[in-house]
Ligand SMILES: Nc1ncnc2c1ncn2[C@@H]1O[C@H](COP(=O)(O)OP(=O)(O)OP(=O)(O)O)[C@@H](O)[C@H]1O
C-alpha cells in the first residue's frame with residue numbers, strides 16, 4: 535500500500551509546542567496562495583477544526599468514524615476560512631482509537647486516494663503523544679514534520695519522535711520520511727534559544743530544519759482565540775504571514791519532489 539506523496543503529519547509528543555498553530559498557519563498560507571489544503575484534525579481536543587470554524591456536532595461524520603471504516607470523503611467539510619481549505623473534524627469518538635490497529639487511517643487514505651490527490655497537501659494535526667493516533671498518522675503519510683521549541687525541555691523529546699518515526703517506517707510505512715523540523719516560538723534575541731538551535735542542528739542535521747522559523751508573536755495566539763486565519767490580520771501580522779508563506783512554499787516543494 536503506497537502512501538500519498540502530498541500527505542504530511544505535523545507532530546511532537548510534547549504538548550503546546552505549536553503543532554496546531556503551524557498546521558493552521560500553513561492552511562492560511564495555502565488559501566492565500568489559492569492552493570487547496572485538507573486539514574485532518576487527529577487530536578481529541580479538536581482545536582484545529584474549531585479554529586477553522588467547524589463547530590462540534592455529534593451527528594457529523596468525523597475522523598473517528600473514518601478510523602472505523604467510513605469513507606474519508608464522507609467526513610470532509612468546508613472551513614469557514616476559505617473555499618481552498620477543507621477539514622476533517624476530530625469528533626467525539628477519537629479517544630476510542632488511542633489503542634488498536636495502526637493502519638486504519640492509511641487504509642482510509644488509500645481508498646480515498648483520488649479525492650486526496652485533488653489537494654496540494656493533506657496535513658494531519660496530531661495529538662501531543664506518540665500513541666496510536668499519531669502512529670496511525672505516521673503510517674498514512676509520506677512526510678513527517680516535527681514542531682520544536684528551542685528550549686532545553688523542547689529538545690528533550692526529539693529523540694523519542696525520531697524513534698517513533700523509525701518504528702512506523704520499519705513496521706508499516708517504508709515511504710515515511712522525517713521531512714522537516716519547524717522551529718516555533720523563537721524569541722527575537724536569546725542566547726539560550728540560539729544554543730538550543732545549534733544543538734538541534736547537531737541532532738537532526740542543518741538541512742532538516744526548515745527556514746524560516748516561526749517567531750513568538752501575540753497575534754498568533756490571538757488568531758486561534760478569534761478563530762481567524764493569520765493572513766486575515768494583514769499588516770498587523772506581516773512577520774508571521776511572511777514566515778508561513780515561505781514554510782508553505784517549502785512544504786509544497788517537499789511534497790512535489792516526493
Ligand atoms: N509562535 C507563537 N507565538 C505566540 N503564541 C504561540 C505561538 N505558537 C503557539 N502559540 C500559542 O501557544 C499555545 C499552544 O499552541 P498550539 O495549540 O499550536 O500547540 P500544540 O502543540 O498544537 O498543542 P497541543 O499539544 O495541546 O495540541 C496556543 O495558545 C498558541 O496560540
Ligand SMILES: [Mg+2]
Pocket residue numbers: 553554555577581659660
Ligand atoms: Mg494541537
